[in-house]
Amino acid sequence: MLLQAVHHIAVICADYQRSKAFYTDVLGLQVIREVYREERDSWKLDLALGDQYVIELFSFPDPPPRASRPEACGLRHLAFAVKDVAAAVQELHQKGVPTETIRIDPYTGKRFTFFTDPDGLPLELYEQP
Structure with a gap:
């Protein structure tokens, strides 16, 4: 297996509209496409930084919280x-x-x-x- 690059990072958010505004308006990432998946009651937003596809932003109903600090295991x-x-x-x-x-x-x-x-x-x- 010869890895070439990181393709994307997937992020699940609690408040889709708030996170969409943060990643686009505050950080300046560009929207590639936005899709509502009715069967999952979920939005998927593909974002780019320059010409590079970098983040998939997801919404799901009631996602569980993830421990992130201090130095929790994981990303x-x-x-x-x-x-x-x-x-x-x-x-x-x-x-x-x-x-x-x-x-x-x-x-x-x-x-x-x-x-x-x-x-x-x-x-x-x-x-x-």
């Missing part, structure tokens, strides 16, 4: 590359999204920080100038 976080972490943090703050303090990766010397989506999913901004 730790989803990281987005940005050119300037400080500028991205300022933009998030202007949109009402709190972030952690910017830190420096001791191994790469790059700046990074964390914030959460509307359901508390940990998200990271990692500087790639």
Whole structure:
């Protein structure tokens, strides 16, 4: 098996409209397609970052909560590359999204920080100038 790339990340949200607005209006991901699956009473929203398909956003009736902190087993976080972490943090703050303090990766010397989506999913901004 020769893996070529990560194809997508699937996220189940508690409030579909709120999460759709967060990922599109706040983070700026582009809608590829949106489908309502009546048999599942579920929305599926395919989102792209630039030309790359990256996230499937799902809604399901009454999804169970998932433990995410502190350091729970499973997916730790989803990281987005940005050119300037400080500028991205300022933009998030202007949109009402709190972030952690910017830190420096001791191994790469790059700046990074964390914030959460509307359901508390940990998200990271990692500087790639």
